[in-house]
Amino acid sequence: MGGVNETSSAVNAFVRGLAAFATALDVKALPEAALEAARLHVLDSVASIHAGAAASESAVTNGALRRLTPDGGGAAAAARWCVSSRLTECDDIDVLSCTTPGSVVIPAAFAAVALGGVTPHAFTAGIIAGYQVMTALGAAADGPSIVYGSRWPTHFGAAMTAAATTGTIIGLSEERLLHALAIAATMTTGSAGRISGNPTSRWLTLGCALQSGISAALGAQAGLLGDESVFSACLDLDAQHVALVDGTSLAIERTGLKPYHTSRQGLSATEAFLALMRDEAIDPQTIEAIVVTVPAQYRAMIDRAKRPRSKTESRGIHYQLALAAFYPDDLYDIERAQLRTEEARMVRLIDAVTVTASEAMSAVYPRIWPGAVTVKTAHGTFEREVEHPRGDRENPLGWSDVEDKWAKIFRSVPATVPIASLAASVRHGDLAGLLNGLLARG
Secondary structure, three states, X not given: OHHHHHHHHHHHHHHHHHHHHHHHOOHHHXXXXXXXXXXXHHHHHHHHHHHHHXXXXXXXXXXXXXXXXXXXXXXXXXXXXXXXHHHOOOOOEEOOOOEOOHHHHHXXXXXXXXXXXXXXXXXXXXXXXXXXXXXXXXXXXXXXXXXXXXXXXXXXXXXXXXXXXHHHHOOOOHHHHHHHHHHHHOOOOOEOOOOOOXXXXXXHHHHXXXXXXXXXXXXXXXXXXXXXXXXXXXXXXOHHHHHHOOOOOOHHHHOEOOOOOOOHHHHHHHHHHHHHHHHOOOXXXXXXXXXXXXXXXXXXXXXXXXXXXXXXXXXXXXXXXXXXXXXXXXXXXXXXXOOOOOOHHHHHHHHOEEEEEEHXXXXXXXXXXXXXXXXXXXXXXXXXXXXXXXXXXXXXXXHHHHHHHHHHHHHHOOOOOOHHHHHHHHHXXXXXXXXXXXXXXX
């Protein structure tokens, strides 16, 4: 029984710490680097919502959500924005927790804006708090390990993250925010299933979890009470993992961006291959074999569906490298309506890829998610390893990079939003303009 009490005490203290962090945030005292990171993640996430809302994959899920809340409004639309952002597979990701914070935090933040009376400082505080809560929960749950089993770290943290984001923006006290987190915890489950067919219910699950979190924050604001004792039972966290969570560094500053449509697990190897093709001027027609080396933890995850039949399967490393060789612009195509699996040269290269695991790479995971490629050609063998691909904190994307990324992605969907206009609105703190644009799109 002592072990149970110890865990319960540790988990309760952990969540209380999250509430204290959120309510003590003073945006004016934060370093400019953190504020700039927040703005850049807002731009990336808002763009992902616009792109995803225009993608065909969102139609079924967002159609169901519209039937649930036909009267619309920001809070009702938040679940749809979450769906639209996450399904692009171009949204941001924190490798230490294996969560995608922006797909939950930014929709929740704009749902709070729709309630009215939100200042830019409160909006920024809510975003920074949301990123902190999502990544802390994911890390405490050992997200980089459980993600390859039956649990989904982002879904696990979604309700409490949305509650923290919304609650911070609307000005809940620490006590009230703790009630909001307790209410949201009762709505929390990390299990989302592994649906291989399309259309998947995965995005609906996440969107509804976000909406539950917003409801928890509004309920707490109205005076509803939560029970702090539910944290250990509902979250099922291990005291040792909770103790390892670093709550001192700002998660918004370390959360990475993706340069195009890809799983993060396959990104380092794809970037290594692109760099090798460019630097060595390799003619893809001369490639005889490609060996991809990654950590053992995600080798099987990327080594799948050599000849994909769906967009989800097309993110396997075999197809991604074939695209990188012959159709690099297709890496930005979030629709993947046309899979080039009937093209002889694509098929030949897809079949030339093998994937292996490295003990050295496995040892540095999840702090680093590396990838290496060895390319054998008729003219020699070339090797390249990437530890920090474009978008990682150590190799960041800047404003022009993010604008260029979304300009290319928008070509694959009927989204006519000028990315330069979105960027200007974010820089100027035009929350009303950004919200109106999201409502019109989503």
